[in-house]
Amino acid sequence: MGEYIYVASSWRNPWQPTVVELLRDADLAVYDFRHPAPGDEGFRWTDVDPEWKAWQPERYREALAHPIAEHGFGLDMDALENCTACLLVQPCGTSSHLELGWAVGAGKRTAVLFPTDLEAQPVGGHSVSSAPCRACGDLDGCHLPARVRRVEPELMAKMADTILIGRRELSEWVAELTNAS
DSSP states (O other): OOOEEEEEOOTTOTTHHHHHHHHHHTTOEEEOTTSSBTTBOOOOHHHHOTTGGGOOHHHHHHHTTSHHHHHHHHHHHHHHHHOSEEEEESSOOHHHHHHHHHHHHTTOEEEEEEOTTSOOOOBTTBOOOSSOOTTTTOTTOOOHHHHHHSOOOOGGGGGSSEEEEHHHHHHHHHHHHHHHO
16 A cells, blocks of 8 residues: 555644645645535635634634535545544644644654745735734744744654655655555
8 A cells, every 4th residue: 555645733823735736746636625626625724614713712613513524524524534644734723733742642753843844825915924813814923934934942843753844855755655565
């Protein structure tokens, strides 16, 4: 069996499409949550409720049981259960970290990538700059390029097999995966 990589990241991450493309160019099977199946543009909270950013905790809890959320979770969880490795692409949020944590607990190969020298692709029709991230709607007011080069240290990242910085280290990790299978 070949390698099947689960790419965990954020909809707001402008490096995620580039990472998916690089992995596919290396002839790896890749789960892309933005396009989980043919004709499926991935789960978005706006499909459940266009006003999702104004939710209180109770509404969020209710929305998790919505059929659209259940379907999206099922696709992601099936891919996570069937992957051979999980790659978390920074910057990203809670869901991505939960996915990586699940993969660690399941004994999958894991890595965290800081895409410092990869090409960022526009998010939501907006280009990426060092300006505050009003375009992507990040709730914590991110500065995307800075969040890849400057990090808030997290001790539990030690659970991942490795921390990758940039294209060269990603390529080396991919070579290790393909040589091991």
